[in-house]
Every structure is written in C-alpha cells, then in structure tokens.
Amino acid sequence: MSDFLKLSRDGDVAIVTIDNPPVNALSFHVRAPLMQALGALRDDASVAAIVIACAGRTFVAGADITEFGKPMQQPELRAIVAVLEAIAKPTVAAIHGTALGGGLELALGCHFRVADVGAKLGLPEVKLGLLPGGGGTARLPRLVGALKALRMIGSGTPIGADEAHAVGLVDAVFAGDLATHAVNFAREIARKGGPFTPVRDRNDLLGETELAAFDAEAADLARKARGLEAPVACAQAVRNAVTLPFDQALAAERALFVKLVASNQSRAQRHLFFAEREAAKLPGKDVIKRRIASVGVIGAGTMGGGIAMAFANGGFPVILLETSQEALRRGLATIEKNYAVSVTRGSLSEDAKRQRLAQFKGSTDYADLADCDLIVEAAFEDMAVKKEIFGKLDAVAKPGAILATNTSYLDIDEIAASTSRSRDVLGLHFFSPANVMKLLEIVRAEKTAPDALVTSVDLARRIGKVAVVVGVCHGFVGNRMLAARGAESEALLLEGATPSQVDKAFTDFGWPMGPFQMGDLAGLDIGWRNRKARGLTAAIADTLCEQGRFGQKTGRGFYLYENGSRTPVPDPEVEALIRAKAVEKGVAQRAIGAEEIIERTLYPLVNEGAKILEEKIAARASDIDVVWVNGYGFPVGKGGPMFWAGLEGAARIVERLEHWYRQTGKDVFKPAPLLRRMAETGSWETDATGG
Structure with missing residues (x-):
C-alpha cells in the first residue's frame, strides 16, 4: 500500500511492516499509510491479531528529527497510538535492533511487545534536549514503575531485551526468526481471547507511596543536569503519570515537549546530533578503506595505556611497546587495575575483563610491530623523540600500515617527513583518559593518503569515538582554541x-x-x-x-x-x-565580575575558532562544536562555542572584543574577519560552497 509500508497475512494474523531505511524513522510518509492500515485492519473481521514489524536492521529507531520545530503533518504519532489502543483485537510489536524514542512509543501503543534477544529499547529524547512527546512518559511508568521509568527517560540510555523482559517492558524474548515467533505469539494470544488492556489503562504500578524515593532521585537528576532543562522536565512528566489522570498527564507531557522543542537548549543539542554525523563525512565515498585487524601502541604511560585500552575495548588485539620491561610491567599493571575498578563498579564483568586483558601483548622490541595494521605513537611530547620513533617505524612497519602520532601540539608534517611513507602518517589525538573520553581529533597532514584518513574515521566509530578531521597547526583545533581561552587567565588573576x-x-x-x-x-x-x-x-x-x-x-x-x-x-x-x-x-587590583570573565575568556575562544575556519584547519563550524563539547566540556545545552556565538550574537562578541583590544592591545582580542562577516550575515561559511 506504500513504498514505505507493506501489509501481509499469515492466516488470520496481519503483519504491518515498516520499511523506511536506514532506521525506519517515523516520517510523515510512514505515519500516513500506517494510520490508514491500522484503520483498515481494525475493521477487518478476518484479522484476529496484528503484528507491527520493521524491515532492515532495526525496528523504528525514532521520530524524524528533521521535522522537529516545524508544523507537524497529520497524522502525528499520538493519533496513531490512540488508534492502536482502541483496537479490540490484540496488537503485538515485534522489536529487533533498536526501538528508540517514537519507535518505543509506537510499541507502547500495542497491547504486547516481543523482542529479539539482541534488541535494545529506550527513550533517548533527553539527549536532544527534549522529553518523549508521544506518550512515553505517561505509558512507560505503567509497565515498569515510576522509578525505573525515571532512570530510563532521565538518562536516555537504552536497556537490553532481557532486562526489558525482567522489568515488564516486553512480554517475551526470542532468539532467531522473530517474525515467526511474533506471529505465533499473536495467534496464541488471540486464541485465548480478551479483553486486551491497553497500556494506558494499567495502573497497578503507580502507587504514590514511592513518591518520596522518586523525588529524591529526581532531585539528584536535576543536580547532575547542571542547568539542562530537559532532565528536569522528564522527571516532572514521569511524576505526572503517577499523580494525574492519564489524559491530563498526556496533555502535560505535550505542553512540556512543545516548550522544550522551541528552547535554545534543545536547538543546541539537536545541532550537536547532526554535527557529530556531519563530522564523520569525508569526500570520496569510493575510497577503499584499509584493513585494520591489529594495532600497536608505543608507550604504556597514561595516554598510551588508555589508547591501548580503547582499542582492546573495541575488540582489537594490541601490542603495547615500551623501552624497558619495568616500564612495560607498570603499564600493563595499570591497565589491569583500571579494568578491575570497572569490575568493582559493576560496569564490566569478570569474564569481560579477562577477555580484554587477553587482547594485550607486551613488548620492548620494535620488530614485534611488523605485522600491525595501525601503529599509534604515544610517547613524550618532544619532536626529536617522535621523529626518532617514526624513523624506527619506517624500518619495521609493513607496507600500507597507518602510522599515527598522538601529539597534542606538534607539527605532523615534520614528523611525517622523518619517514619514507608520508602518505601513511596522520595524527590520532586522543583525549585523556583515552579509554573514556569520546573525542578523537584525526589530524590530516599535507601528504596523508585519502584511504588512510577514511580508514581512521571508520576506525574511530568502531572503537566508540566521535571523530573530527582537522588540519595541521600548533594545537590543531581544540588545544589551539584552549590557548586562546586561557590567554587572559593570569591577567584576570593579577587584576583582582x-x-x-x-x-x-x-x-x-x-x-x-x-x-x-x-x-x-x-x-x-x-x-x-x-x-x-x-x-x-x-x-x-x-x-x-x-x-x-x-x-x-x-x-x-x-x-x-x-x-x-x-x-x-x-x-x-x-x-x-x-x-x-x-x-x-605594577598591576592595580580591582573587583572583576563574571560577565567580564566570560568576555575575556570565551569571546577569544570563538574568535580563534573563526580564524581556524578561515585557515581551513576545520571544515565546518559544527566540527569545532563537536570538538569542544566532546573533548573539553563545553556545555551541551549551548551547542558548542560556534553555535553559542550565534545565540550570544556575533555582533556583540565583535563589539566587546574591539573594546578589550582597545584596552589591552592584545591580538587575542582582535576580531577575525570571518567573525565580523558572521556578525553581518549570520553564517560561518567561508565561501560560496561553505568550504
């Protein structure tokens, strides 16, 4: 009945299959035929039960984010869920892959949910500065209780199928051939007969006696949110599910959603969502990636050990090289201790710890790196030391191996020139602790081969990092801007x-x-x-x-x-x-207010970002935002320094920078031409194509 929706029958069970690749988002072109299909099946006497499933690699993984903030085309998700709940015959959501956001809310509209053993379910809207807007905050507590719902919605973290079954979110978990299992489940439920109670009418888990514990956890969530509005709104919406009649809770959820979707915080967080995906895109889709099966890491100190853990956590065997057996022993002991801490905290099982430690092989001999597909140097931040290491790698590394340096500041072109294979050399700037921090600055040197670059971006994804490709300059993007931010730190102290x-x-x-x-x-x-x-x-x-x-x-x-x-x-x-x-x-001290502190630290940060864009060290302003949010703690709710500059007003930033430039004569305050252009045009684009 649609290119995006298919109807089929297995006897008296109707199967509605959503097919909207890549993630079956609930776009208008899915919602319209879905609404039509549900209406027809509701009235079809030959249909005893309905299964909602999805084609491809996942169940519905969310709403269509591009529609947020725009007039919603009807039908919207809430209306579809209302139709589902009014169907007298049993409805079953067959979940594989991920059921996230609007996908899980659609499933909550069904009487039953069954899942593949590998499925994950969650309501991650809080990560976009939102709350579930399709009834998730009103329905989820009715299945799992208010406290569990608060933890799921407030964190946005999905749970696995087995946990979802244990807490009552899904009714059955199957391994293999989910479609057949779902149809058989639906047929058996229909055979047993109803009535079939929709989730909205299940109130057994909504006792107000737990509100004291709920409020304590909600207060802790608000404290950790550090000024973000969405987590607080999520907690209020879940509380409403307990204290208000269902329809009132639903209306209150919608009001909170509408307020959040129009907020600068949600705009900022949605900007970052798309920015991370854009940062991973490189020209040259036809470039064939190099095979990376094994990794060498030189240096077992804090950075080297963390980098080695990042690759081991991603499933790669790692050869960890040090200059002496004692240094190697210390490094491997630290890695084992770090994994042991994770086991103690419950974030890693003892079996997983053993598996990861088995990925490591220690060595003091460069010859042991000969078969590695990628070698990452994480030695002392000294050009002579790094050039000596790369000279040794040039002699032992196999042809086609990627040679990477973890330098934070140094000229990678100069490092590459110390080898006979400059095309294989690039920077992989991890952030400490490297096994935890998400950001990875991938530094493109002058002669870095396109396939080495594309391979590194893909590799970052495989080890759970957010990759941003940057060019060569002192400090690259992050640390260069950090220097600009910190340029006035001592002056502020000296002045009072x-x-x-x-x-x-x-x-x-x-x-x-x-x-x-x-x-x-x-x-x-x-x-x-x-x-x-x-x-x-x-x-x-x-x-x-x-x-x-x-x-x-x-x-x-x-x-x-x-x-x-x-x-x-x-x-x-x-x-x-x-x-x-x-x-x-000879500096006279005086009182200095917070506004001046922000102007003299963050305005130069934005200004340096504009210079970086002018020099094409970064390809996009949004790439800079990704660097600063993921690597340096820039507030998520402000979207990164370049997005925040638009909220703050580039014209104001220029005016205040000029003021401080007149006061001090320091170059850090001299407005960049691109910042001035941004003040006039509202765009960070550096040329007609946004280069």
Whole structure:
C-alpha cells in the first residue's frame, strides 16, 4: 500500500511492516499509510491479531528529527497510538535492533511487545534536549514503575531485551526468526481471547507511596543536569503519570515537549546530533578503506595505556611497546587495575575483563610491530623523540600500515617527513583518559593518503569515538582554541579575580569545572613543560610549579586538596602569591565580575575558532562544536562555542572584543574577519560552497 509500508497475512494474523531505511524513522510518509492500515485492519473481521514489524536492521529507531520545530503533518504519532489502543483485537510489536524514542512509543501503543534477544529499547529524547512527546512518559511508568521509568527517560540510555523482559517492558524474548515467533505469539494470544488492556489503562504500578524515593532521585537528576532543562522536565512528566489522570498527564507531557522543542537548549543539542554525523563525512565515498585487524601502541604511560585500552575495548588485539620491561610491567599493571575498578563498579564483568586483558601483548622490541595494521605513537611530547620513533617505524612497519602520532601540539608534517611513507602518517589525538573520553581529533597532514584518513574515521566509530578531521597547526583545533581561552587567565588573576571566582563564572555558565580546577586535575606541570619548550612564561602558574604544586597529584596547585580529597579548597597562600605578583608587575587590583570573565575568556575562544575556519584547519563550524563539547566540556545545552556565538550574537562578541583590544592591545582580542562577516550575515561559511 506504500513504498514505505507493506501489509501481509499469515492466516488470520496481519503483519504491518515498516520499511523506511536506514532506521525506519517515523516520517510523515510512514505515519500516513500506517494510520490508514491500522484503520483498515481494525475493521477487518478476518484479522484476529496484528503484528507491527520493521524491515532492515532495526525496528523504528525514532521520530524524524528533521521535522522537529516545524508544523507537524497529520497524522502525528499520538493519533496513531490512540488508534492502536482502541483496537479490540490484540496488537503485538515485534522489536529487533533498536526501538528508540517514537519507535518505543509506537510499541507502547500495542497491547504486547516481543523482542529479539539482541534488541535494545529506550527513550533517548533527553539527549536532544527534549522529553518523549508521544506518550512515553505517561505509558512507560505503567509497565515498569515510576522509578525505573525515571532512570530510563532521565538518562536516555537504552536497556537490553532481557532486562526489558525482567522489568515488564516486553512480554517475551526470542532468539532467531522473530517474525515467526511474533506471529505465533499473536495467534496464541488471540486464541485465548480478551479483553486486551491497553497500556494506558494499567495502573497497578503507580502507587504514590514511592513518591518520596522518586523525588529524591529526581532531585539528584536535576543536580547532575547542571542547568539542562530537559532532565528536569522528564522527571516532572514521569511524576505526572503517577499523580494525574492519564489524559491530563498526556496533555502535560505535550505542553512540556512543545516548550522544550522551541528552547535554545534543545536547538543546541539537536545541532550537536547532526554535527557529530556531519563530522564523520569525508569526500570520496569510493575510497577503499584499509584493513585494520591489529594495532600497536608505543608507550604504556597514561595516554598510551588508555589508547591501548580503547582499542582492546573495541575488540582489537594490541601490542603495547615500551623501552624497558619495568616500564612495560607498570603499564600493563595499570591497565589491569583500571579494568578491575570497572569490575568493582559493576560496569564490566569478570569474564569481560579477562577477555580484554587477553587482547594485550607486551613488548620492548620494535620488530614485534611488523605485522600491525595501525601503529599509534604515544610517547613524550618532544619532536626529536617522535621523529626518532617514526624513523624506527619506517624500518619495521609493513607496507600500507597507518602510522599515527598522538601529539597534542606538534607539527605532523615534520614528523611525517622523518619517514619514507608520508602518505601513511596522520595524527590520532586522543583525549585523556583515552579509554573514556569520546573525542578523537584525526589530524590530516599535507601528504596523508585519502584511504588512510577514511580508514581512521571508520576506525574511530568502531572503537566508540566521535571523530573530527582537522588540519595541521600548533594545537590543531581544540588545544589551539584552549590557548586562546586561557590567554587572559593570569591577567584576570593579577587584576583582582581569584581562581575560585573565575572557576565559578565557568561553572555558572555550565562547564563541569573551571580552568584552574581543570589545570589542577590535568597537572600543572604539563603546561609548564609546554611553555618552557616554547620559550613562554606564566608568572603565577610557573611559580606554583617551581614550588612543586602540580595540582591534585601533589595535593596542592591553584587549590588545596586535603587528605587526598579531590575537592578543591581555596588556598590563602596562592591568593597572597597572586597579590605579590600583581605588586611586582605594577598591576592595580580591582573587583572583576563574571560577565567580564566570560568576555575575556570565551569571546577569544570563538574568535580563534573563526580564524581556524578561515585557515581551513576545520571544515565546518559544527566540527569545532563537536570538538569542544566532546573533548573539553563545553556545555551541551549551548551547542558548542560556534553555535553559542550565534545565540550570544556575533555582533556583540565583535563589539566587546574591539573594546578589550582597545584596552589591552592584545591580538587575542582582535576580531577575525570571518567573525565580523558572521556578525553581518549570520553564517560561518567561508565561501560560496561553505568550504
């Protein structure tokens, strides 16, 4: 009856199959024929039961996000679910792959749900700054209880089929030939006879006696949300399912959804959803990827060990190379300890830990890397050291192996020139801890081969990373912009702000922590070594390092960390040091407000991003947003620095940068031409094609 919907029969069971690749999204061209089909089957006396299934690799994986914020074409999902619930004969959702968002809400409209053993079910709308808008917050609690519904909806994390069965979300789980099992299940249910109670009328799990525990968990969710509106709205909508009649809860859900979908936060989060997918797209669809079956990692320290874990977690055998057996032993012991912590926390089984540890082979001999398809160097951030390593790799690596450096700043073209195979060399800039952080900056050197680049982007996906391709410059995208953000940090302190005041301005903005807390966490000695290598100084930070105050690892940095605590405590000695340095440099101190702190740190961040776009170090403004949200903690609800600049107003940013440029004469405040153009046109495009 449609290119996107098929009807078939197995005796007296009707099968409605949605076929809207790639993920069977509930677009208008699916909803319209689905509504028509359900109406016809409802009135067909020869049909005893109805199964809703999907073609391809998944059940309905959500609504069509491109329709959000636009006038909704009828019928909408809520109307379809209402028709489903009014059908007197049993309806069964046959779920394989993923039933997410609108897909799960469609399934909740059925009397029964059966799932393939590998299926996952969830309501992830909160990750788009939304809540389920098709009745999910009103129906899910009626099947799994309010607390479980809050955890699922508030986190947006899907659950597996077995767990879904255990909590009452699905009625049966099958292995193999789901279609046949679903039809047989539907036929047997119909044979037993009704009445068949729709989910909306199931109230057994909605006792108000659990509201105290619910409210405590909702308060914790709001605290962790750090100003995001959607998690709080999700909690309110689920609570409404307990305290309000169904139709009132449904209406309240819709009102909250409409408010959220129009909000800047949801716009920002939807922008990031598409930005991550766009960042993974490269020109040259016909490029054949190289085969990556085994990986070598050079360096078993913090970064090297984390990178090795990232590949092992992705199923790759890893050869971990160190300069000595002792260094190798320490590195492998740390990896085993990290996995043991995961087992203790319950995020990894003991069996999975053993399987992952079995992926590692330690070595001190470069010859053992000869059969690796990818070799990642994660040695000390020193050009001479890295060139020496790549010279050795040039001699032992097999033809076609990708040679990658994890450098955070150094010139990869220079590193590539130390080999006879520059086409095989690129940067894989992981973020610490590399086995946890999602971002992977893939640095395209001047001579990097297209197939090496495409292979690396695909590999990032295979190990669960968000990949962004960037060009070569000092610090690439993330760290180059970080330097611009931090350029005024010491000046703000010398002029009168305290570390805690600066950090509070950041956390109030939505960052997980401020720059001085972050410096203490990462280790102040890292920046100190980098400055010394470049002939730069930072009066306050350098003095702290000279005093052995490297941050959390030494118990003292910009803050005190008492008795091993990770909680920063303002230190009067640091504040006295700042005042003394201000006197030494002849800087008069004054009160500095949060607005000035944001202007002098985040406006230069945006400005540097504009320069990066002008130089084509990044292909798209949205790529920069992906880098900063996934690698540096830029608030998700603000969409990344370049998207936020549009919300803030590029004209205002230009005006304030000009003000600070007149005040200080510092280049970091000189507005980039592209930023000025953005203020005039509202677009970050650098040429007619958006290059």
